[in-house]
Amino acid sequence: MMRAAVITRVLRMAPDMVTLYFEDEECSKASPGQYAMIWIPGGEEIPMSLSTINPGGESSLTVRDVGEATKTLCDMKEGDKVGVRGPFGRGYTVSGDSPLLVAGGTGVASLAPLAEAFVERGVKPTFILGAKTESDLAFRDRLENLLGDSVVLATDDGSCGFEGFSSQCAVKLMDEGSPDIIYTCGPELMMVSVFDEAESRGIPVQASLERYIKCAHGLCGSCAIGPYRVCMDGPVFDSEKLREVREDFGSRKMDPTGKIVGVDH
Ligand SMILES: Cc1cc2nc3c(=O)[nH]c(=O)nc-3n(C[C@H](O)[C@H](O)[C@H](O)COP(=O)(O)OP(=O)(O)OC[C@H]3O[C@@H](n4cnc5c(N)ncnc54)[C@H](O)[C@@H]3O)c2cc1C
Numbered sequence: 001m002m003r004a005a006v007i008t009r010v011l012r013m014a015p016d017m018v019t020l021y022f023e024d025e026e027c028s029k030a031s032p033g034q035y036a037m038i039w040i041p042g043g044e045e046i047p048m049s050l051s052t053i054n055p056g057g058e059s060s061l062t063v064r065d066v067g068e069a070t071k072t073l074c075d076m077k078e079g080d081k082v083g084v085r086g087p088f089g090r091g092y093t094v095s096g097d098s099p100l101l102v103a104g105g106t107g108v109a110s111l112a113p114l115a116e117a118f119v120e121r122g123v124k125p126t127f128i129l130g131a132k133t134e135s136d137l138a139f140r141d142r143l144e145n146l147l148g149d150s151v152v153l154a155t156d157d158g159s160c161g162f163e164g165f166s167s168q169c170a171v172k173l174m175d176e177g178s179p180d181i182i183y184t185c186g187p188e189l190m191m192v193s194v195f196d197e198a199e200s201r202g203i204p205v206q207a208s209l210e211r212y213i214k215c216a217h218g219l220c221g222s223c224a225i226g227p228y229r230v231c232m233d234g235p236v237f238d239s240e241k242l243r244e245v246r247e248d249f250g251s252r253k254m255d256p257t258g259k260i261v262g263v264d265h
């Protein structure tokens with residue numbers, strides 16, 4: 001059932017990224033890594049990770065403007081309404097004593113609530129917060145307040161922190177430290193690189209995948225990857241499943257018409 005949610009607060013995170021806060025009882029009970037289907041009145045319905053999960057309180061979406069639906073969301077103001085279904089899918093499993101979380105771009109949306117879940121259990125993860133440039137580093141204050149110097153900043157252009165991709169920074173930390181599990185969300189090619197490097201060191205991974213999600217109920221098949229459907233079997237896949245879909249992971253996906261196309265980012 002779709003529910004109406006009123007936007008209570010809008011926070012600009014970067015020139016092309018906003019966080020929209022709203023109250024919804026079901027979303028406030030979600031697990032880190034789950035997503036909601038967001039319907040824009042008169043427009044499309046698209047999947048969005050829940051970037052704030054506050055039991056009994058506010059939830060949020062963190063949206064990057066990449067097309068028509070996301071642009072409409074990025075232009076929303078306090079008091080505007082969206083339709084919400086969900087939360088859906090399998091989120092992250094919280095495990096390990098020295099986890100490494102690797103976020104690229106809007107991937108931070110799905111990993112920030114996971115960092116909070118770890119802290120609630122008395123574990124302080126290392127968090128790589130990566131973006132193209134310093135002004136794109138979303139939730140920097142929220143994460144630094146939570147994790148202090150366990151937040152490692154990385155920018156592609158070197159304007160802040162490590163110079164290079166989050167995945168390159170992750171390799172450095174895999175070699176210097178000893179993460180016993182890695183969680184990643186961001187551009188697919190970045191996640192493939194994190195997965196391959198972790199595999200060669202025997203470190204388990206949980207990665208949040210993106211495919212074209214329409215029904216979110218496992219019915220239409222538009223989100224298929226190997227034998228799985230991202231909408232229900234994911235979006236979070238563990239190393240065992242990632243090995244099974246490795247041929248498609250980082251290489252092939254379906255476009256909205258069902259045609260197989262390459263993964264280019
Ligand atoms: C589980 C999941 C969680 C996501 N979480 C976030 C998030 O937290 N923040 C965020 O900014 N983006 C997130 N996305 C991506 C977001 O859903 C797409 O960027 C958005 O649907 C693009 O729609 P558009 O109309 O603005 O752009 P379009 O021009 O329609 O598309 C731009 C790109 O998004 C892809 N896309 C379009 N519609 C869908 C769809 N229904 N399902 C999947 N991909 C689609 C297209 O294939 C294309 O690559 C998530 C996607 C998934 C699958």
Ligand code: FES
Binds near residue numbers: 213214221223229231
């Ligand atoms: S979106 Fe329809 S099967 Fe996954």
